[in-house]
Amino acid sequence: MTGWPLLLDTLPQVQRDRLFTLADERDFRAGSTLFDEGDVADRFWLIRSGEVALDVYVPGRRAQVVETLGPRQQLGWSWIFPPYRWHLGARALGPVRTWEFPAAEVRELCMADTELGYELMLRCAALIADRLQATRLRLLDLYTPHGSVPS
Amino acid sequence: MTTVPLPYRVTAVSAETADCVSLEVTPVGRALPEFSPGRFAMMYAFGVGEVPISVSATGDAHRLVHTVRAIGAVTGALCRLRAGDVIGLRGPYGTGWDLDAAAGSDVLVVAGGIGLAPLRPVVRHVLGHPGHYGGLQVLIGARTPEDLLYGAEPEHWRRASAQVEVTVDRPGPGWHGSVGVVTTLLDRVDWRPDRTAALLCGPEVMIRHTARALLARGLPARRIQVSLERNMRCGTGHCGHCQLGPLLLCRDGPVVGYDRAQPLLAVREL
Ligand SMILES: Cc1cc2nc3c(=O)[nH]c(=O)nc-3n(C[C@H](O)[C@H](O)[C@H](O)COP(=O)(O)OP(=O)(O)OC[C@H]3O[C@@H](n4cnc5c(N)ncnc54)[C@H](O)[C@@H]3O)c2cc1C
Ligand code: FES
Numbered sequence: 001m002t003g004w005p006l007l008l009d010t011l012p013q014v015q016r017d018r019l020f021t022l023a024d025e026r027d028f029r030a031g032s033t034l035f036d037e038g039d040v041a042d043r044f045w046l047i048r049s050g051e052v053a054l055d056v057y058v059p060g061r062r063a064q065v066v067e068t069l070g071p072r073q074q075l076g077w078s079w080i081f082p083p084y085r086w087h088l089g090a091r092a093l094g095p096v097r098t099w100e101f102p103a104a105e106v107r108e109l110c111m112a113d114t115e116l117g118y119e120l121m122l123r124c125a126a127l128i129a130d131r132l133q134a135t136r137l138r139l140l141d142l143y144t145p146h147g148s149v150p151s
Numbered sequence: 152m153t154t155v156p157l158p159y160r161v162t163a164v165s166a167e168t169a170d171c172v173s174l175e176v177t178p179v180g181r182a183l184p185e186f187s188p189g190r191f192a193m194m195y196a197f198g199v200g201e202v203p204i205s206v207s208a209t210g211d212a213h214r215l216v217h218t219v220r221a222i223g224a225v226t227g228a229l230c231r232l233r234a235g236d237v238i239g240l241r242g243p244y245g246t247g248w249d250l251d252a253a254a255g256s257d258v259l260v261v262a263g264g265i266g267l268a269p270l271r272p273v274v275r276h277v278l279g280h281p282g283h284y285g286g287l288q289v290l291i292g293a294r295t296p297e298d299l300l301y302g303a304e305p306e307h308w309r310r311a312s313a314q315v316e317v318t319v320d321r322p323g324p325g326w327h328g329s330v331g332v333v334t335t336l337l338d339r340v341d342w343r344p345d346r347t348a349a350l351l352c353g354p355e356v357m358i359r360h361t362a363r364a365l366l367a368r369g370l371p372a373r374r375i376q377v378s379l380e381r382n383m384r385c386g387t388g389h390c391g392h393c394q395l396g397p398l399l400l401c402r403d404g405p406v407v408g409y410d411r412a413q414p415l416l417a418v419r420e421l
Contacts, residue, residue: 006338053330065322067331070339093327133360134332138320142354143264143294 005046005072005099007123015116019101022109026100034075034090041084042103044076050096054088063089067134077124079103154387156195156239157181159215161232167300171265172230173207173218176240183240185212188272189247189378189406192217193386195239196228203244203383203401204229205269209276215240218268218300244386246406248273248376253348256374257285259340261361263292263333263353267300269378269405270352278311287313288340292333292357295319296326314340333357334364344369351409352378359416362409375409379416 008016026045028034034045037057051070055063066088069075075098078086084103110117163175186192186206194217195201202225208216221230232238250273258277262270270289277287289308293299296319309315316336318329329336333353349365351358358377365375381393381400388402396415398404 051329062324065326065330067335068318068329070329072338134335137332137334137356137360140356141294141320142357143292143298143320 005048005074007046007074007120007127011119011123015113015119018109018113018116019106019120020099022105023099023101026098028092028096028098030092030094032092034092034096035086037086037089039086041076041078041086043100044074044079044103044106045098045100047071047073047075048097048099051093052090052096053093054090056088067131068093074124074127077128080107080121080124154241156193156201156241157183158237159240161234161236161238162214164232164234167218167302168298170222170230171218171220171298171300172232173216174229174232175214175216176238177214179237182212183215183242185209186215186243187247188250188276189269190243190245191269191386191405192240192242193244193383194219194225194229195241196225196232197237197239199228200225201239202226202229203386205378205405206243207268207271209272218265218271220265241386244401246404248350248378248406249408250276252376253277253350254283255285256346256348257342258287259342259347259349259365260287260289261292261333261337261349261351261353262290263357264294264298265300266351266353266357266378267291270350271301271304273350274308274313278308278313281312285346286341288342289313289315290333290336290340291315291317292336292353293317293319295321296323296328316340332360334361337361337364337368344371347374349375350378351375355379355416362413372410372413373408376406377409377412378405379407379412380405 049071051068052075053065054067055065057063158179159176160179162177165173186209188209191203191205193201194204204217207218219226219229221227260270277284305315316339318331318336322330351361362375383401384390384392386401388399393400
C-alpha cells in the first residue's frame with residue numbers, strides 16, 4: 001500500500017499533480033457536520049486521517065450510521081451526477097484531516113483532460129461498485145446462523 | 152487419534168455474548184492429543200448429539216477451550232452446560248492453519264462473527280513468537296457491538312503490537328467505532344500483498360468477498376488460507392457429509408488454500 005488515498009493510488013504523477021492544483025487542505029473538528037442528507041454536493045474529500053460516519057436521518061430516532069470511512073478513503077460521489085445532492089449525511093467522529101476538492105472544477109478538468117477524466121471516473125465507478133457490494137452484503141445479514149438471506 | 156469420545160469435564164464457562172459461550176474442558180481420564188490452531192473436535196452433548204467445534208485456545212493438551220454459538224439442538228445444549236458437567240470429545244480433526252507457510256511474512260487475519268474463534272489461537276501464536284513473523288493485522292467484523300467476542304482481549308493484542316480493526320454492521324447508540332462490512336477494513340491497515348499471508352474465517356459469503364478483495368489488491372490465491380464449514384458427521388473422512396467437490400472438509404479441511412478452494416466455492420451445488 002502507498003500512503004496515497006485510494007483514488008490517487010495508481011494515478012500517474014502528472015495527473016495526480018493536475019488534480020491536486022484544485023485541492024485545499026481542510027480539517028474538521030470532532031462532531032462537526034461535513035454535510036447533511038439533501039444538501040448540494042458541491043465538493044468531495046479524500047480523508048488523510050480520522051473517521052467520518054455516514055448516516056441516514058430517521059424521523060423520531062437518532063441518525064442511523066450506515067458506514068464509516070477512514071484514512072485513504074474518498075468521502076462523497078454524489079457530486080459526479082446530477083442533481084448533485086448528498087444521499088447521506090456525514091459527521092466527523094473525531095478530528096478529521098482532509099483534502100477538499102471543488103466538484104464543479106474537477107468535473108471541468110475531467111471534460112478538458114478526458115484522459116484524466118476517464119481515469120478518475122473509472123476509480124469513482126469502482127468505489128461506487130464497492131459501496132454497493134458492501135451494502136448488499138450487509139442486507140444479507142451474514143452473521144445470522146446460516147449466513148444467508150432471511151427467509 | 153481416537154474415534155471414540157473421551158469424557159471431558161467442563162471446568163469453566165464464560166458467556167461471550169448473548170448466544171456464545173467459551174467452554175474450558177479438561178480430561179476426566181485419558182487426554183486427546185494436542186490441538187493445533189484451526190483444528191476441531193467433535194463435541195458430544197450426551198443424549199443430544201455431536202457437532203464439530205474448533206479449538207479457540209491451544210497449547211495445553213490438558214485444557215481445551217471451545218467457543219460455541221447456540222444455533223440449534225446440539226450447540227444449544229453445549230451452551231447450557233455448567234461447570235462440572237461432562238461431555239464427550241474426540242479429535243483433533245482436520246487440517247490446521249499452515250503457520251509454517253506464514254513464517255517470515257506479515258500475517259493478516261480476517262474474522263467474521265464466530266470465525267474469530269478458530270483464529271484466536273493464531274493471533275496468540277503469532278504474538279507469542281516475535282521474530283518468526285512480520286507484522287500482525289487483525290480485522291474483525293461482527294453484526295453488532297454486542298456480538299463481539301473475547302471482551303478486552305483484542306485490546307491486549309493491540310497493546311502487544313498487533314494492528315486490530317473492528318467493524319460492525321449495526322452500531323448501537325454507544326458505538327464509536329467503524330461501521331460496515333469487514334472488507335472495508337482492508338484499506339485501513341498496513342499490509343503489503345508481496346509479503347503477507349492471509350487467514351480468513353467467517354460466513355462463507357464473507358470469505359469469498361474478502362478473498363476477492365485481497366486478490367484484487369494483488370495477493371496471490373496461494374497466500375490466502377480459508378476455513379470452510381460443511382455439515383459433518385464422522386469427522387474422519389468416511390461418511391461423505393462434508394464433501395466439497397473432491398475434498399472431504401473434515402479431512403482435507405476445514406483450512407484450505409484459496410487456490411484450491413476458489414474454483415470449488417464458485418460452483419453453486421457440489
Ligand atoms: C470444522 C468446523 C468447525 C466449527 N467450529 C465451530 C466453533 O468453533 N464454534 C461454533 O459455534 N460453531 C462451529 N462450527 C459450526 C457448528 O458445528 C454448527 O453450528 C453445529 O453443527 C450446529 O449444530 P446444532 O445441532 O446446534 O444445530 P442444528 O440443529 O443441526 O442446525 C441448526 C441450523 O444450523 C445449520 N447447521 C448445522 N451445522 C452447520 C454447519 N456446520 N455449518 C453451517 N450451518 C450448520 C443447520 O442446517 C440448521 O439450519 C464449526 C463447524 C465446522 C464444520
Ligand atoms: S464428516 Fe464424514 S466424511 Fe467428513
